[in-house]
Amino acid sequence: MKLIVCKFGGSSLADGNNISRVADILRADPARRFAVVSAPGKRFSNDIKVTDLLYECYRSAAQTGSCAASFSAIRRRFTSIVEELGITSFDIEAVLDETEREIGLKKSADFTASRGEYLNARIIAAKLGWEFVDAKDVIFFKENGAFDEEKSYPLIAERLSSCQNAVIPGFYGTDAHGNIKTFSRGGSDISGSIVARAVNAELYENWTDVSGFLACDPRIVNNPEKIEVISFKELRELSYMGANVLHADSIFPVRKGDIPIKIKNTFRPEDAGTLILPSKKYKKHGKTVTGIAGKKDFTVLYLEKSMMNSEIGFARKVLSILEQDGISFEHMPSGIDTLSLVIESKYLTDGVLDRLIGQISEAVHPDYIRVLENIALVATVGHGMAASVGTSARLFKALSDAGINVRMIDQGSSELNIIVGIDNDDYEKCLRAVYYEFFLKGKRKKAEAE
Ligand code: ASP
Numbered sequence: 001m002k003l004i005v006c007k008f009g010g011s012s013l014a015d016g017n018n019i020s021r022v023a024d025i026l027r028a029d030p031a032r033r034f035a036v037v038s039a040p041g042k043r044f045s046n047d048i049k050v051t052d053l054l055y056e057c058y059r060s061a062a063q064t065g066s067c068a069a070s071f072s073a074i075r076r077r078f079t080s081i082v083e084e085l086g087i088t089s090f091d092i093e094a095v096l097d098e099t100e101r102e103i104g105l106k107k108s109a110d111f112t113a114s115r116g117e118y119l120n121a122r123i124i125a126a127k128l129g130w131e132f133v134d135a136k137d138v139i140f141f142k143e144n145g146a147f148d149e150e151k152s153y154p155l156i157a158e159r160l161s162s163c164q165n166a167v168i169p170g171f172y173g174t175d176a177h178g179n180i181k182t183f184s185r186g187g188s189d190i191s192g193s194i195v196a197r198a199v200n201a202e203l204y205e206n207w208t209d210v211s212g213f214l215a216c217d218p219r220i221v222n223n224p225e226k227i228e229v230i231s232f233k234e235l236r237e238l239s240y241m242g243a244n245v246l247h248a249d250s251i252f253p254v255r256k257g258d259i260p261i262k263i264k265n266t267f268r269p270e271d272a273g274t275l276i277l278p279s280k281k282y283k284k285h286g287k288t289v290t291g292i293a294g295k296k297d298f299t300v301l302y303l304e305k306s307m308m309n310s311e312i313g314f315a316r317k318v319l320s321i322l323e324q325d326g327i328s329f330e331h332m333p334s335g336i337d338t339l340s341l342v343i344e345s346k347y348l349t350d351g352v353l354d355r356l357i358g359q360i361s362e363a364v365h366p367d368y369i370r371v372l373e374n375i376a377l378v379a380t381v382g383h384g385m386a387a388s389v390g391t392s393a394r395l396f397k398a399l400s401d402a403g404i405n406v407r408m409i410d411q412g413s414s415e416l417n418i419i420v421g422i423d424n425d426d427y428e429k430c431l432r433a434v435y436y437e438f439f440l441k442g443k444r445k446k447a448e449a450e
Contacts, residue, residue, distance in 0.1 A: 002031040005201045007170060007192025010041020010049055011209040012266035013120055016084020023128055025207065025269055034160060034199065036170045036192040037124055039116025040077055050077055050116040051171075051185075058112035061104060067112075071100050078119050090126040095119065110172065111180040117169035117188065125167040133159055133166045135191060139173030141181050147173075147194070149253075156198035168195060189250035193261075197253040204254050204261045206246060211265040212274030213238070213245055215291045216435045220428050225439055227291055229275045231282040234290050237381045237417045241293035251276070288388045289438040292431060294378035296424045298330065299348050300408055301341045303360065304368040308337045315339060317363045325356065330377070331419065333410045340408060342421065345373065372407055376427040379419045380434055386415035395420075398437035404430050 008022050026032050039050040053074050061067035075096050082092040099119065103112045118134070125132035138156045140148040152173070160166060170188025175181040183190050189206060196204035213235070216224040230238075232255045239248055245263055254261055261276040308314055315332075318339065322329060331342040348356070357369055385391045392411075395418060399406055408421030422430050 002203075003033055003199060003201045004029065004031045004203045004205055005034045005036065005192060005196035005199065006032050006205045006207060007036040007188060008038065008266065009188065009206075009208045010038040010051070012041075012207050013037055013039075013124070014041045014043045014047075016081045018266070019081065019085060019124060019127060021266060022124070022207070025266065026128065028269075031202070032205070033165050034163075034195055034201075035124065035128075035130070035167045036188060036195055037117060037121050037167060038170050038188040039120050040081065048073070050074060050120075051113055053077070054113045054116055055109065057103065058109045061107065061112075067100070067103055071103070074116075075100075078123065081120075081123055085123070085127050087123065087126050090123065092123070095122065106180075108179060110182045113182055114169070114172035114180050117171045121167045121169035128165070128167065130165040130167050131163045133163065133168045135169050135172055136174045136180060138168075139191065139194060141173055141175045143176040145175070145181070147183075147190075148176075149194075152194065153198040156195055157200075160195075160199050183249070184247075186247040187249075189247035190253070193250045193253040196259050197257040200257060201259055204259055205264055206250075206261055207264045207266045208245065209265060209267060210245060210263075211268055211271040212263040213291065215289075215439060216431055217293070220431050221435045224435065226272075227274050228272060229277060229282070230290055231277055231279055231383060233279060233414070233416055234381050234383065235276055237379055238291045238293045241295055241377065241379045245274075282383070286384070288382055288384040288391055289380055289434075290382040290384070292378065292380050292434050292438075294376055294427060294431060296374075296376040296427055297345045298375045298377055298421065299343050299345045299353065300372040300375055300421060301343065301356070301360070302368075302370040302372065303339045303341075303364070303366040304337055304370075305364070305366045306337050308339065311364075314364055318360055321356065321359045321363060325352070325359075327352070327356070331410045333408060342375070342377070342408070342410075372421075374424040375407060375421045376424045376430070377419050377421055378427070378430050378434065379417050380438070381417045383416060385418070392418060394437055395434060398433045399430065402429055402433035404433065 012022055013019055026035055041049045057067040057070040060070045078096060079092055099115050122132050138152060138159050140151045142148045170191035172180055172182045193204055213227040214224045215227055218224055232251055255278060258278040258280060262273050264273040265271050327343060327347045329341045329343050333340050380395055404422055404426045406420050406422060410419040
């Protein structure tokens with residue numbers, strides 16, 4: 001039988017009403033056997049997420065030895081959820097008393113923060129009459145803090161093989177010393193992906209408060225198209241550049257297992273959402289460009305040295321300086337006698353840039369070093385680009401028509417992505433120009449012809 005693992009985010013579970021909606025979604029398809037849940041999120045725009053209340057609670061317990069005052073807001077959130085849902089089989093006050101006591105005893109930020117998911121999962125399991133499976137018993141981390149897949153996958157598979165349905169709290173597991181440890185913020189997406197992989201689900205449904213990915217940032221482009229289908233590779237390029245719906249690390253477990261992800265909107269379940277497919281299952285959908293994304297505030301270090309191509313070890317020496325200084329670079333476009341390093345400007349403050357230039361000059365004696373600051377990167381992404389002749393011509397013509405000076409180009413080797421470096425000030429104009437070229441121009445022409 002088909003098996004779907006669903007993950008619901010905090011806004012989908014913010015109060016009893018939303019949790020009832022989630023219960024309806026889960027019951028609507030018997031293939032939805034396992035649900036991974038976040039802590040209750042915001043109910044309105046200036047509300048506070050339960051996870052943030054818990055971190056606050058941890059801080060006050062650390063400072064004053066008691067979290068009684070800050071725990072009361074958490075208590076109210078959960079008791080009102082239980083009341084709204086009309087759950088009587090569950091003594092929420094007793095569970096909250098125990099939680100407050102444990103927070104005081106354990107004195108751990110991760111343990112405290114994890115209680116939002118723990119309590120919500122217990123309540124949702126009670127509402128559905130499903131089994132509660134604690135993430136602490138099945139998700140493990142290694143000594144170095146990385147997720148322990150060898151240990152966790154068999155345990156999850158084994159534990160869930162005996163359940164028809166289960167609710168599993170997201171965001172946390174157990175570290176190598178038996179203590180509760182959380183993923184980074186938004187990490188329930190990762191937990192959901194891990195569970196989907198462990199049980200070899202057909203599909204990982206990620207339910208949130210938007211109807212999927214958009215082809216461009218809606219704060220910059222008016223009403224951008226929805227992306228219906230996207231490959232993992234395209235998503236990786238776009239989300240690295242700032243298109244954030246899923247936690248960036250959440251794609252790896254399902255991607256390795258060739259399991260598709262579907263982004264769905266809890267508040268508009270009828271919307272198609274975005275389907276994220278592994279390369280094997282991805283079919284061309286006729287679009288040249290799937291999406292456009294970008295980020296501001298990069299610095300480009302441009303190095304020139306004649307005969308660089310025949311100087312063995314040039315790039316290694318430059319990169320080992322970055323490594324020693326603990327600086328990661330984003331891109332490294334190169335020519336015969338040139339090498340550029342694109343680095344996020346935030347890593348180069350407080351004299352770091354000058355030190356880096358000094359170290360590079362000393363190590364490789366370039367003829368010329370130039371620094372370009374306040375650079376934005378814009379990525380135009382799509383598998384369709386490789387097959388359509390003239391895509392880059394269209395892109396660069398669109399930029400020149402918009403009067404945008406291209407400071408750097410990087411196509412990578414995948415033919416999936418063309419990245420341009422432009423001045424920060426041209427960023428918004430650049431996104432609009434590229435979006436117009438690939439998403440609107442054809443439609444306008446067609447409409448005019450009709
Ligand atoms: N509740 C956690 C957070 O707010 C984890 C999650 O929701 O995914 O970051």
